[in-house]
Amino acid sequence: MESPPPFMDEVNEYLDHLRVERGLAANTLDAYRRDLTRYQGFARERGVETLTGITEEHVGQFLVSLRAPDEAGRTLAESSVGRITVSVRRFHAFASVEGLAADDAAARVKPPRAPSRLPHAVPVGDVERLLQVPDPATPAGLRDRAILELMYGAGCRVSELTGLDVDDVDTDRRTVLVTGKGNKQRIVPIGRHAAEAVDAYLVRGRPVAATRGRGTPALFLNARGGRLTRQSVWNLLRACGHTAGVDDVHPHTLRHSFATHLLEAGADIRVVQELLGHASVTTTQIYTKVTIDHLREVYLTAHPRGR
Secondary structure (H helix, E strand, O other), rough: OOOOOOHHHHHHHHHHEEEEEEEOHHHHHHHHHHHHHHHHHHHHHHHOHHHHHHOOOHHHHHHOOOOOOOOOOOOOOHHHHHHHHHHHHHHHHHHHOOOOOOOOOOOOOOOOOOOOOOOOOOHHHHHHHHOOOOOOOOOOHHHHHHHHHHHHHOOOHHHHHHEEEEEHHOOOOOOOEEOOHOOOEEEEOOOOOHHHHHHHHHOOOOHHHOOOOOOOOOOOOOOOOOEEEEEHHHHHHHHHHHHHOOOOOOOOHHHHHHHHHHHHHHOHHHHHHHHHHHOHHHOOHHHHHHHHHHHHHHHHHHHOOOO
């Protein structure tokens, strides 16, 4: 007869605590049970059968193992890694407080940092096709064209875009006053295409929607005359991407493309930092990792001994 999993009594006591005292839902309890079953399996593989036999080294090795690919080459999603990590840490904390273990083996273990996810930028040609999707013959099309041109032309976040008021955009000087995180404001220059698209929308598009609202200062309005929501912009990008044949398009795609294309063209990283509204240049430096592919392509094509 197969023996029960390691430290089964302690796990059951913890799950009872979550069910009775914390009142967690059945689905949440099932998730905790699956996570801890995985942890128990890891312990058994290393010959550990009791909770007192678990060391900080074991906990650290388990957390590292969560990011290792399985036999089929698949890896856990970062959300799953995070959830399992929390399950194990809380289990050890409970066991320590309740006297089920001499100490908290997970307390001083720092989870390994998640691998940095490179921003997803699309080629200039794909952006051009995307910008041509909205129909400028309709008020909604004028608005949507202005949104896309401004997002790519100014590199603003979707929350920054929907927060813009009419007075924030100066199409004569080709600038936009963007209010970013922490209510920090920055002035970002925009190109002729973006300025002309916003002008066309202000003259022939926005007044139509404004008649249905209550005089909001918002730059971009929905069909009822109210300020456009972030979800509406997400839906717009998704629909335009589908029409243009550009996969996986979302608001940050245009922001990432804005930064990547500037750096590929030789823009100084400090300037790009200011344009994006990053508090630290370290955040902006992730885009230099993206452009290395472009640099490699140029090198292999141009260097006499590159091929």
